[in-house]
Amino acid sequence: MQRIGFLGPEGTFSQRAALIYITDKPSELVGMSSIRETLLAVQHGELDLAVIPYENSLEGSVNVVLDILAWEVDLHIINELTLPISQTLMINPxxxxxxxxxxxxxxxSAGQCRLFLEKQLPQAKLYLTNSNSEGANQAKKNGITAGxxxxxxxxxxxxxxxxxRDIQDNRNNFTRFVVVGKNPAHNTSDQNKTSIVFSTEHKPGSxxxxxxxFSLWDINMSKIESRPSRGKLGRYIFFIDIEGHMTDPDVRDALTMVKRKTTFYKFLGSYPRVDSDK
Amino acid sequence: MQRIGFLGPEGTFSQRAALIYITDKPSELVGMSSIRETLLAVQHGELDLAVIPYENSLEGSVNVVLDILAWEVDLHIINELTLPISQTLMINPxxxxxxxxxxxxxxxSAGQCRLFLEKQLPQAKLYLTNSNSEGANQAKKNGITAGxxxxxxxxxxxxxxxxxRDIQDNRNNFTRFVVVGKNPAHNTSDQNKTSIVFSTEHKPGSxxxxxxxFSLWDINMSKIESRPSRGKLGRYIFFIDIEGHMTDPDVRDALTMVKRKTTFYKFLGSYPRVDSDK
Known part of the structure; x- marks a missing residue:
């Protein structure tokens, strides 16, 4: 039975994503205390897979995930799933x-509900926690003045x-989760996506x-995200998702060329694409 | 005397940046309780200027600043300053x-010290606060078990x-602050930078x-950052900094063309460039 990690404890959006992912797959779900711990456990073989939040339509990429995938582990994305996210305000009875x-x-979650907090609860003090479930636990402990x-x-x-319900700044709120493991996924779909990360020379036009x-090979790009390259301001690494599978001849040829024109390049995985128009 | 806002209270990196900025300028510094409050106070004329953290070489852009400049206010960046940032661990006597x-x-700050926290203080629980000064205040209140x-x-x-001292994940740690106001800056330098934000059509190659x-007009790009466009996953707005001033003919012509080829475009300001190779 495969062991699948998620950012716990019980009651997080990550747990819900993990539960949806394992439908029909006999699995043991393991709640972990941080995203880094989860990814390192997969790297070290203590978990088979992990379901990890990757980007949100309001708040953007989850920085810690991008940084760990780029620099600290050698894992493959083997699947993705996108969940509608309704942020809920919970209070004591x-x-x-x-x-x-x-x-x-x-x-x-605080980032997704900035306007709500500013306009509807201007008097409330915001306490940031390591997971939403921990936040709920704290609210319980603090009684009727807490939410x-x-x-x-x-x-x-x-x-x-x-x-x-639905207190996020825009009703249209989705989080994309990725499933990561040590081995690449087989090409089982005709709708795939490929994720890479790279940096370029620091000169105009690179x-x-x-x-x-990608334009030359008519390859669609569905994500681009920059992160600082952890050295100098103004140097970035880029996370890009393209449509297609690493084994498609056009994707393979385009990525061969990308590899040649970049100073750092890492393949993050090819995997079945979920309805990209969320 | 001009009133200049910063993210307070006393003792934040933003206060230090504001103090450096006002050298030789008679000013009243005003500590504000959030970045949104600071920017809105400039928009509403309660402050003349604000000194705001914009991006960090380890942790990337400050999302809330980018989102507010793009969507909620109509302000100009009139200056920038870059500070070396040493994250310090403070404890009770x-x-x-x-x-x-x-x-x-x-x-x-937590994002800049992730490895330190994981490796040197694995037993410590992390509590996130609205400013570092509030964190120091909490540590004082919680006694010798707190830092x-x-x-x-x-x-x-x-x-x-x-x-x-210097507990961030990389000694090379800089934060770039911007000074924003209601009116554009005059062109007083021969080394300038221009910031824009835009979105493009959702099609390959846009x-x-x-x-x-920018390549065509030989204009250097010193920053590119994507943020979700607050609607669908996979739609982004892009924050780009280029070298040169809006009144330079090449910059003016290139931006005229950019405006024509984008679906959303906003000019954020032209201002004197500080040594860009930090």
């Missing part, structure tokens, strides 16, 4: 949400009540040159 | 840093001792087309 003065939540933001299922687990390679 | 079990800090990470000057303000415009 008997409380009124308008009266709370403390809100506990993870920074990603938590996160996935609705945390309310039941921690004995809170749902006060408001990023344009890479993007032109 | 009489404590041993190896024994602390709680660390209080802002998410940006804070932030700017060294917070130690004196909050009665803590410096246990370790970002490559924009970057090719």
């Amino acid at each position: 008997g409380a009124r949400w308008q009266d709370i003065t403390e809100v506990f939540t993870h920074p990603q 938590a933001i996160g996935a609705e299922q945390a309310a039941e687990i921690f004995g809170l009540e749902v006060a408001l 990023l344009a040159c890479i993007l032109d390679i | 009489g404590a041993r840093w190896q024994d602390i079990t709680e660390v209080f800090t802002h998410p940006q 804070a990470i932030g700017a060294e000057q917070a130690a004196e303000i909050f009665g803590l001792e410096v246990a370790l 970002l490559a087309c924009i970057l090719d415009i």
